[in-house]
């Protein structure tokens with residue numbers, strides 16, 4: 010499988026990264042696949058300027074690191090999103106990357122994939138799951154979404170995801186499930 014991982018967090022080894030690791034384990038380990046990681050916080054990715062060039066099929070005119078993301082995303086069988094909630098939505102670096110994917114928005118580039126979304130949050134998450142469900146329904150892809158609270162409301166303390174083995178197992182099972190689906194098809 011071609012697997013693209015979009016790390017929406019700035020925390021290397023943070024909550025969403027740890028869920029992604031568990032997921033990849035379920036998928037048989039990342040070396041079992043052609044796995045490409047992108048961490049937009051460390052990349053040169055400009056904001057979409059809505060210039061409209063891509064509407065005519067000419068692609069994106071901005072020459073930055075999105076030019077590496079486009080072919081990898083297009084070829085991906087599985088796209089994994091690590092999405093910690095910032096003000097109830099995905100982080101701005103992940104949103105900026107998705108805005109730029111507008112340049113290749115079509116069933117050809119978005120369809121036939123397994124999209125996996127890991128949302129981590131303290132107290133509130135917004136419409137990110139619905140957002141992905143809409144994209145996958147329209148494009149003919151599958152949506153696997155998991156939301157995970159990383160905060161104990163009783164003690165008022167953050168709970169690192171590594172202290173939540175059941176949730177890590179859940180992420181691992183999503184990997185196993187996708188492997189099953191892909192092997193059966």
Ligand SMILES: Cc1cc2nc3c(=O)[nH]c(=O)nc-3n(C[C@H](O)[C@H](O)[C@H](O)COP(=O)(O)O)c2cc1C
Nearest residue numbers: 018023024025093094095096097129130131132133
């Ligand atoms: C700037 C900022 C904004 C945040 N906004 C929210 C929020 O709106 N809702 C929420 O539940 N948690 C919010 N959080 C908490 C993070 O989503 C949470 O700690 C998450 O587990 C971090 O995941 P990571 O370790 O992968 O970065 C915010 C954290 C930061 C730094």
